[in-house]
Amino acid sequence: MKKINNIYDTLVIGGGNAALCAAITAAEAGLKVLILEGAPKPYRGGNSRHTRNFRCMHPAPKAVLTDSYTEEEYFDDLLKVTKGKTDEKLAKLVIKNTHECYDWMQNHGVRFQPSLSGTLSLSRTNAFFMGGGKSLVNAYYRQLEKLDVDVLYEAQVTHLDLQGNHIKSVTFHYQDEVRKLSSKTVIVASGGFQADIDWLARAWGPAAKNFLIRGTPYNKGVVLANLLKQGATSVGDPTQCHAVAIDGRSPKYDGGIVTRLDCVPFSVVVNQNSQRFYDEGEDVWPKRYAIWGRLVADQPDQVAYAIIDAKSLDLFMPSVFPPIKADSLEELALKMGLEPNALTQTIHGFNASCRTGKFHPTELDGLATQGLTPAKTNWARPIDTPPFYGYSLRTGVTFTYLGLKVDDKAQVQGKDGPIINLWAAGETMAGSILGQGYLAGFGMAIGTVFGRIAGQEVAKYANH
């Protein structure tokens, strides 16, 4: 077994993108670094394992990125999703830095590919990782090997000893023992608390018990809670999480990207009483999946059912599991555990309110129902062509907003000013910048930029 001594200049808590960027940067500056990754090796990388791209500012076409994406436009996009809940200074710092991060990432083994099929809308703004986030994580761990950074897997940090404005030691469980290490500096990059369902239930309400967690089961927010309890300043709404509507048959944890279900705009969506509850055709799906996460959370038992017919099956990305299929609505209802008469009644009522008109799957076609409440305002075609298909929908939590407040040096803020040897990067501090909503590839942008800043700052501190 590896000997664990107090020889480290910095301890990095976490093993995802932000932690890795910080560790690489610190090690390249000559520091002796130890990574404490809570997950076992196959699950290393936190939620970065499930990511697929990096939102990148670029004034002109750059490698896989087409056209240009300016700082202003990037910031505007952020303002739209956060509805202003962002720290402008930190947000712009991230945005400006993404441009040079692209090259840095490439120089550290990350390989990019053009936007994937089905994601054309992101080809200008987002650089996709070849092989996805796990391949990025693998590439960074390979860099760490070269830099002689030590990594402990299944090393779960439970306590940071904060004395005054200084972290004195870090306590963690490793191989059935409690261990304590002191180092000049500490970087926290251990994500949010979305995998702690009890915490989610306390924050959101008992309905959260029925939520599915899309990402790693290891982000339980232990370090976050520990620091907040000791007076670290928090940011972000502690009651909120980013949630989307996903395939109801997904695993409880770690289902990742494949659990997404894009059929809602072409469906009739009912709850377990076979009643519709919202306009399925309000807008294109990427603009609505988060709203549907909340809508489904408000239904009995936090479950809903999307029903389509043969006409619509090929209009959206394939689902991870084949849909439930039946030759009649009654049969479908039985297979899905719905009351056949109630479902047929709802669908017949819906069909009767559909009118003729031009159906256009890729744009808002205005093909709306008439005299139906709630209305379906686009893509309203009768569900009348067998076979019929059904999917269950559940709420899938992506991440939580509560985090540590940091300044533009990634330094964690305590009750009375900065904690002088503690920095934070990634999801655990992202709430400052992403206070609400979500912007594809922005989590990785925050993690990379602030991971590198944290790495540079610990190096300055440790070397001075």
Add this chain to the structure above:
Amino acid sequence: MQTIEILNLDTNTSEQQALKPLEQARRQLEICNACRYCETYCSVFPAVHRERSFSDENLKQLANLCHNCRGCYYACQYTAPHEFDLNLPQALAKVRQESWQDNAYPAAFAKAFHKSGAAIGAAVIVGFAALLWLIQLMGTHSTTDSQANFYDLLSHNLMVALFMPAFLLPLVSIAFSVRRFWQDIDAEPLRLIHIKGAFASAAKMKNLAAGHGEGCNYEDEDRFSQARRYFHQATMYGFLLCFAATSTATLMHYLLAMAAPYDLTSLPKILGIIGGISLSIGTAGLAYLKLEADKSLGDTQVWGGEMAFVLLLFFVSTSGLALYWFGQSPWLGELLALHLGCVLAFFLLMPYSKMTHGFYRLAALIKEEQNKV
């Protein structure tokens, strides 16, 4: 102090593992089709993403497009212990293997030799013994005569009488098998442009290079390396050069009435020596890499047969080179028997060994060219 329970996500059911190769591949590819992160690693994924559901024929075609570069496995967030338990390189290897064995004539031979390295070894020993016996029986010179030329040991006509059918009949068998596969995957009539595309891909082993051109993940987990690609190229081109050497010699013998032995600057010798060295290096490298790589990312049942096949090719080329270098020694008879015994075994096993992969791959690549929009 709060502790974190380590979640055991390893809920793979035995039901999932008991799936037949085609069902297993279908289950996994449906998950891949909802993810698409691996789109630029190789030809398999764009082909997968064109489909909505996967027929058996689709799966066989996709399985033969897969070159087992393993990039997708190491990049995958759904490999074990995740409950999705994806191991696409293995799933496709099994389907591929099944498609070779089921289409072979006769299939029973394929089942035996693909799986068993010992069977291949036995075939070599039988080949060696048969040749030694022939040489003893038919040779006009004593095998210890240092002036012997190998035609004195085994006449040209006898060699042709033996090796011509031993080469052509297996080829006929392969032709039937690949034709059956070709019909199975519903391919269109051959067109030059598609053949060109497929050969270009095979010539560069594009599918072992990954989208970034940095190679595959084989001997050292997720590290990208060109080793397997380069050793495979050395093997393939070495083999083709050896084949060209034999073909030129045959032409020289019959058309120009120039009988062997040829001198060092002659075409058969140049092609043969370069090809032989290349084939020896390539196969030695492949065998080494195979020992280093994770067996469970292939069809473990045929590991032994594959290894024996690589070693057989190594012995074919190395014994050929030895024959050239030590042709004047008293060991000529034994060396000749060893070399020709290996060649004989190799020829006869072509339809029932890893050798078939080249033909199936080409068919699958041509079909993929046809499918590209």
